[in-house]
Amino acid sequence: AAKKLAKLMHNAYPKGLEHSLLDIRLFTYKDVAALQNISLLFFLENSPNVIEPILNFAKQKQILSIVYDNRLLAKGAMVSLYIGKTVKPYLNLKAVQQSGLSFDNVLMSISKIYYNDEEQ
Numbered sequence: 001a002a003k004k005l006a007k008l009m010h011n012a013y014p015k016g017l018e019h020s021l022l023d024i025r026l027f028t029y030k031d032v033a034a035l036q037n038i039s040l041l042f043f044l045e046n047s048p049n050v051i052e053p054i055l056n057f058a059k060q061k062q063i064l065s066i067v068y069d070n071r072l073l074a075k076g077a078m079v080s081l082y083i084g085k086t087v088k089p090y091l092n093l094k095a096v097q098q099s100g101l102s103f104d105n106v107l108m109s110i111s112k113i114y115y116n117d118e119e120q
Contacts, residue, residue, distance in 0.1 A: 005042070029054050040064040048075055062099045073114045080114075090114050 006024045016022050027035065029045065032054050041058050043051055043066065051067070055076045058065040067077040073092040078099065080090040089111040096103065103111075 005044075033057050038063050040066065043067045043072070043077070048072060051075070051077075059095065059099065062101070064099070064101060065095075070114070074116070088112060 003026065006026060009022060009024050013022055029050055032038075032041065038061070041054065041063055043054070045051060048071070051072060052075050055065055055072070057063075058078075059076050064079070065077045066079045066081065067073075068081055068083070070080045070082065070090055073080050073090060073095075076092070076095050078092050078095045078101070080092075082088040082090065089107065090113075091103065091108070091111045092114045094115070
């Protein structure tokens, strides 16, 4: 799944996003802490025991963290994607604000907002 996603991203954005080239690489969780210049971590594994230390690393380094499991928002993930007939983002505003990142108003308007153990 990770290789397919990387290929889709490269094909969809061959010139990058905005003015930034995409450099998509696949890593195991144990190798992530040694990486430099990371902007985004997209987690494909949903085991909280495996992901929680990497979410803490992402928080310390102010790296955007995206997961599939909404329960990981409580562990500090910034964005969770619900994929059904449509894709619905869930945003953890507390984690986003602590990182100093901000999101476009359009993304905010289509997302469910997560506050601690609640969503709106």
